[in-house]
Amino acid sequence: MSEVFIRAGHLFKSYDDVLAVDNVDFEVFKGECCGFLGPNGAGKTTTIKMIHCVLPLTSGSLTVAGMSVSDKPREIKKMIGVAPQEENLDPDFTVITNLLVYARYFDLPKKEALARAENLLKFVQLEEKRNVIIDQLSTGMKRRLVLARALINDPRILLLDEPTTGLDPQARHLIWDKVRGLKKQGVTIILTTHYMDEAAALCDRTLIMDHGKIIEEGKPADLVKKHAGEDVLEVDFDPEVMRMLKEKFPEARLETVSDRIRVFTDQPHGVFEAFLKDFPSRGATIRNANLEDVFLKLTGRELRE
């Protein structure tokens, strides 16, 4: 777990007048699943695209398996599989042909390509759709096929850019299973997502990006503990309750969102139960703090885009 596989140092990327990635340093270790989280426009996709050598760096360094993306794009692209955010399957071909044509770009011999393609269709449970044209696939099936296509070159690194956006829960969980399976096989995975439960479920480590910078990183559980504590109390808004809460938890962070008060504290389990016993409040719930709390705390509630 300790071998660095991807390393970025003072990485900058600017488009005409926008600084999309602003002096970023990070490392991704061999065999881990590393999540890039951040609001829209944070620079996640730009970073991903620089890793797989389709966007040139503005400045700084970025190496994959010790090779610079500026010098060895072909070698790097050979060992990477990419499932892009925007589905770009080839609509002119059937499911199996999509995989075979893609295999050709990687110089796979025909026989081997076919064997791998059939295996991958099994892996993503699309065997019955083998000869179907892309248009007739559901969104979930397309995402699965994109995943299969990303695996055709047997990559050591897999880049998943919002792999489950727009999917129903069944399809999401299927993708999650596959990602976990791949991780077990030793594939290094970089994942971007807007779903914090997804990041918590899949990632060993997450990097939170905002405005082109990495603003926090760590294991999901550690980040939750550090920024949101263990328990969160939510109650309906009431000035009286608010006053009591402030009095009782002077160190706590109180947040009012759409007529609900959320209380974050670093005190251990049980403190909110005691409070509610003394001051029963309307609509009170106590829940575990989660990664979404961390995310919103760090990146704010302001809408992006």
Added chain:
Amino acid sequence: MKRRDKIATGFRLPELTYRVWKVWRRNFDVFMKTWKVNFFPPLLEPIFYLVAFGFGLANFVSNIGLPYTQFVASALVAISVMNSSFFECTYGSFVRMYYQKTFDGIIATPVSVEEVIAGELLWGATRSMISSTIVLGVIAAFGLISSPLFILVLPIAFLGGLMFSSIGMCFTAIAPNIDFFNYPAFLFITPMLLLSNTFFPLSYFPSALQNFAIAVLPLVHQVSLTRGLVLGNIEPLTLLSIIWIGAVTLFFFILSINMMKRRLIK
């Protein structure tokens, strides 16, 4: 630090490998899937033209030095070269680039952007060759080929196709949307189709206009070469046309790849 960016994106001679053919092959595979539909236009269009001009208009035309239908026939071959590659690398490439994101998919593999565009251009040239083969077949059936040199029309069709592909690709590189191609189609292709020694001899123009046409209209040279080979009369001007097409092809081939790189790699 700015310089590294330049190396990756700046203007340069494209670095191409055998992977170009994988892109070409992708388009070829798609073409073959729907070959029946693809073969019809180049088959039917010249027949309509020949019927209209041969049975119709030819009766009004005299003293241009050869039968009018024969004059028009070789132009039809050249026009098919222009149309198939130009439209393949404008509408066709734009759809693949913009709507289907096919290029994005390919450049995530060891194939580079430059190779993707070069593959598209070579494919456009191939389409020109396929079309011109069909049109040649049609005019042969009408008995309008008079020299065995006509076989050389095929490599010339490929070369001319590469030229029109490359010119078309420059428009693709700057097209904000697909409707944009109406401009080059109506301001460039249609007038050229009518005024390039195709349906009447260029010598009917005032000499200034003649010189202008020879200097800047690619189709003039494609027609002059094709007609020379089909009729078997090679003149000095025919050789000039090869050089003209070769130079223009090389220029736009390099330019279009660079322009597309600029569009695709920000």
